[in-house]
Amino acid sequence: MSDVRYTNQHEWVRIDGDEATIGITRYAAEQLGDVVFVEVPEPGRSLGAGGEAAVVESVKAASEVYAPITGEVTASNAALADDPAKVNADPEGDGWFFKLKIANRDELAKLMTGDQYAEFVKGL
Amino acid sequence: MASTEPELRETPLHALHVELGAKMVPFAGYDMPVQYPSGILKEHLHTRAGAGLFDVSHMGQAFLSADDPARALESVTAADVSGLKEGMQRYGLLLNERGTIKDDFMFSRLAGERDLYVVVNAGTKDGDFGYIAEKLRGAAMLTPRPDRALLALQGPKAGAVLERHAPGIDQLTFMKVVRTTVAGAPAIVSRSGYTGEDGFEISLEGTDAERVARVLIGEPEVLPIGLGARDSLRLEAGLCLYGHDIDEATDPVEADLVWSIGKRRKMEKDFPGAEKIMDRVFNGTARKRIGIRPEGRAPAREGTEIASKDGRIIGRVTSGGFGPSLNAPIAMGYVETAFATDGTEIDLIVRGKALPARIAPMPFVPHRYKRASTLHT
Numbered sequence: 001m002s003d004v005r006y007t008n009q010h011e012w013v014r015i016d017g018d019e020a021t022i023g024i025t026r027y028a029a030e031q032l033g034d035v036v037f038v039e040v041p042e043p044g045r046s047l048g049a050g051g052e053a054a055v056v057e058s059v060k061a062a063s064e065v066y067a068p069i070t071g072e073v074t075a076s077n078a079a080l081a082d083d084p085a086k087v088n089a090d091p092e093g094d095g096w097f098f099k100l101k102i103a104n105r106d107e108l109a110k111l112m113t114g115d116q117y118a119e120f121v122k123g124l
Numbered sequence: 125m126a127s128t129e130p131e132l133r134e135t136p137l138h139a140l141h142v143e144l145g146a147k148m149v150p151f152a153g154y155d156m157p158v159q160y161p162s163g164i165l166k167e168h169l170h171t172r173a174g175a176g177l178f179d180v181s182h183m184g185q186a187f188l189s190a191d192d193p194a195r196a197l198e199s200v201t202a203a204d205v206s207g208l209k210e211g212m213q214r215y216g217l218l219l220n221e222r223g224t225i226k227d228d229f230m231f232s233r234l235a236g237e238r239d240l241y242v243v244v245n246a247g248t249k250d251g252d253f254g255y256i257a258e259k260l261r262g263a264a265m266l267t268p269r270p271d272r273a274l275l276a277l278q279g280p281k282a283g284a285v286l287e288r289h290a291p292g293i294d295q296l297t298f299m300k301v302v303r304t305t306v307a308g309a310p311a312i313v314s315r316s317g318y319t320g321e322d323g324f325e326i327s328l329e330g331t332d333a334e335r336v337a338r339v340l341i342g343e344p345e346v347l348p349i350g351l352g353a354r355d356s357l358r359l360e361a362g363l364c365l366y367g368h369d370i371d372e373a374t375d376p377v378e379a380d381l382v383w384s385i386g387k388r389r390k391m392e393k394d395f396p397g398a399e400k401i402m403d404r405v406f407n408g409t410a411r412k413r414i415g416i417r418p419e420g421r422a423p424a425r426e427g428t429e430i431a432s433k434d435g436r437i438i439g440r441v442t443s444g445g446f447g448p449s450l451n452a453p454i455a456m457g458y459v460e461t462a463f464a465t466d467g468t469e470i471d472l473i474v475r476g477k478a479l480p481a482r483i484a485p486m487p488f489v490p491h492r493y494k495r496a497s498t499l500h501t
Contacts, residue, residue, distance in 0.1 A: 033163055033164055033352070036165075036421075036446040036448075037421050037422055037423055039422065055422075057422075058164070059353075059356055059445060060158070060352050060355075062423070081421065084421075
């Protein structure tokens, strides 16, 4: 089973060996409302933890998606360009944004567990 | 932190919005529904296909009394107020002495009544009412009516729906206004709105508003619609949002709103800033309000810089987002007049990148008003 971690910026990070898949949480998708545009990073791009990685826009507003950890982009979800509504329909599945090759496993320890994130959201 | 924030005002429908599951946000000093559970996209598309009910009770309603209220109102607007026939509503600009736009508003002459009924924007109403009261001191008396509610029922099914609760109302044509009853409640109903669709604005006693709103959303064609969809609908309709597309730094000529200046008013030049405005009518302006269609999918938001193809900044987006009926991004803004022709290729500077776009005619979605001239008699 893969391990899923969360950030306080409402991103989820699914860890499978050396690779991490990243998207926005259901809570984030609900807060944004109907997503109408997504821009994902090109494969090959190097991202630093906390750096701007992607853009997600609803009818109302644009939001940045930050790289939760450092790494090189290995894949991005091109399907979101034509069907950004996937982010609302299945934010933690088909609505994934991009995959990274994990550069520094120590950074994973700073991310929240599912239980911690649930507590965090409850406090908002 | 919350304790230092000014307390938000509530409309008479506040409890109903909360009951319907609306997401409430601060807007113009009011706690208002930005969307209901169906979401902005569905609410927008539903308004274009069926009918949507909007709470716009935050807007400023008032009555203007005087021996000749039309003449008095003409001292703060360039619209032809005196020429407005009984039972008609009209759009006007509230102007200052510099000839720039203090607000935009609607005014009505109700049949058999001397007072004029006016509706100004929510965010500017206190300033507007103060300005009008001061300019018209001695000539007229303005009575704000914060006790009244204002509902908008908009969309192609609005006529059929309202007819059930106000028999005969569907005979009203665009920009006509009557006193009637809606579901038994006394109301001022105009055939107008802010979506580009056919529809009505319904002014009610605040105490009747929730009951009437429940009756209307109880109709199968009607969904409650929040401010989010109200904004995307008006942008597709090419209608200005005060404080964004027009403000005290814009004049009616560059804003492309000269049509709202009465012919007689142009001749008589007796409105605030008339010399400056008429000079611009004849000599042109440095910039012009225009519509923009980005070529890609990325929306260009308010504040986005507009560049010529050779990279010079030639303007700025004043309203921008996504047009659900077009399934594409749209924007409104100002550019140097030389670039204002429809079809002109430009770039929008979004997150540091130049994204190709074109100047486009507005409205982006055709208006579907029920005009008198299109009716069979």
